[in-house]
Amino acid sequence: MLGVVRRKLGFGLLSATRVLPAGSVLPKKYSTAAKEITVREALNTALDEEMSADPKVFLMGEEVGEYQGAYKISKGLLEKYGPDRVLDTPITEAGFTGIGVGAAYYGLRPVVEFMTFNFSMQAIDHIINSAAKSNYMSAGQISVPIVFRGPNGAAAGVGAQHSQCYAAWYAHVPGLKVLSPYSSEDARGLLKAAIRDPDPVVFLENELLYGESFPVSAEVLDSSFCLPIGKAKIEREGKHVTVTAFSKMVGYALQAAEILSKEGISAEVINLRSIRPLDRATINASVRKTNRLVTVEEGFPQHGVGAEICMSVMEESFEYLDAPVERIAGADVPMPYAANLERMAVPQVDDIVRAAKRACYRSVSMAAAA
């Protein structure tokens, strides 16, 4: 199953003969993680700590202050830091995003919250033209240390205008960094990294993950904790097929891996964490080990994150592929409201299992199953 020819990865990260995947699976010795926190708490504490550490950091958005946050992510922050640093804005994304970017031009470190990323479309000119491109256009004079954060992707029954995933859109743009956490550890580490980062970061959360709890070590809870940008995490090691995912889909991929393991297929699940820069090294190293790939995302399929991952693997690891790359994505339709249609429009665990089996040539053909 392993490819015979081993090519240098060419990233300067690993020598060609290493079998271990590049990236972040380093055997750390954590103390037993007794504590669990929700993603919501993780984000709240990360914001709190970064605001405490740096007076230039401030938060702005709709209902972030007195209402305690539409999803309670900014709970308690107004009380702690006051209205100069926690600003309730009117419902005017284009205006307040422009104001946030302007503040970042001066050197402040705004965190701009979009109640959902669907509303960021009202402000997208500022995200792209005013924030992403400024450092380049000004030859380094005007950097934009801003974070745009908020829930992204589908929730439950919120309809076509409130369910889109913007990962592919923002990750398309040079000058932006795009992160998407899955677990509480991701949420804390990546948000802290985003706030400390000197470049504009689009931080894509997920409403349905806010209430989920994950175990966290003492290291994660420490205020100095930070995760590197541009590095994926191998959530589950495996041998037979690589499954990439981000945000909520990581949970689905892990469930799929559990199901697959009972059928003798060992899936390696990669939590991308960073959509841009994409950790091509980790992905490719994994595919070179497993020789098979399933990409999973919630967003629309055409020109999606999976399409880019597939191309990267084809470019870097073509000879290692033993099967075509499989792609699981949202259905190619605006999100319907009806529960049965919505279920059909969003990837399910079964879809990932099926695609992984196909990649392993283990599926039953549809004709035989009929």
Add this chain to the structure above:
Amino acid sequence: MAVLARSSSPSSLSKLLLRPHSFSSLRSFSSSAADDQRVLTIETSVPFTGHRIDPPSRAVDTTPAEILSFFRDMAVMRRMEIAADSLYKAKLIRGFCHLYDGQEAVAVGMEAAITKRDGIITSYRDHCTFLGRGGTLLEAFAELMGRRDGCAKGKGGSMHFYRKEASYYGGHGIVGAQIPLGCGVAFAQKYSKDGSVTFALYGDGAANQGQLFEALNMAALLDLPAILVCENNHYGMGTAEWRAAKSPAYYKRGDYVPGLKVDGMDVLAVKQACIFAKEYALANGPIILEMDTYRYHGHSMSDPGSTYRTRDEISGVRQERDPIERVRKLILSHELASASELKDIEKEVRKEVDDAVAQAKECPMPDPSELFSNVYVKGFGAETFGPDRKEVRSVLP
């Protein structure tokens, strides 16, 4: 089950006198008031305030028949929203649900002033406006529960009710977007010379959106028959108007565009203002109406509505300004019907709503093939895919 089985309301009084309204067969109040077309002139309790325009008279012409229909129509809307609250708590309605109870006078008064060729477009707080446009309770509840017989076949949901045949352009989820869209419908109406106007409804939260001013500027340049109606319920989600707007005098925010401030809890005032605005817009171009109104529920079903306003304020409005109670008092003081007759109407309305809910619950879910329908009008045979493209794929006709 037609609720507002009324022929389109003409704006001129003479037509009111000549053509009696037709009512649903469930109506059974005994007094002749239901068909009484004699003109009553009633003064609004609050005068209109004009910005760059002389306001209309406070004396509103109406008829007993019309007043009784106002009572009934608002009662239906009220009950529908309360039923929706229960359905949401029972998890039969999912996602977002923004209720309009308290604001009924705006939807009902507006319909009394216009025809179904005049356009209406609004935000996500759209259920009652849909009923006003001739939508049925069944279509509303079925849509809320994501069923096949919903007004958008279950694919839109609470925020996306439509009724194109009655010039109702929806139900929009993005705050403020409906305003340029409404001006666009008005543009098309003028372009087609069809003599109608469009009402673009938005809230005090949306009133600060830049796109409002961009669209209004163009509407004014082009003299479009666009009427911008700010349903000012004083809170944009959890933010009070004075915290979001430097100038919460929304009827003045059009600057060079005239405006009128209206007691939005008084259905007769709303009717008068809309008649006035339609006449103005057809002759001169855009005008802004600010309806001073109130929502009893929070912003949505996820918002208790009491963290940013006091319960005293809410109950105070219910006591002093409730639109249905005001019409009840009017009916009783003018002896158009007895208190028990009004109670009977409310009982009928309740039953109508309950029956519609029961019927909607029995409606089937949309067929799976609907996943791929209506993506395009004309798909040219393009392929489309489900999440696993090798398992579910289709062709767009």
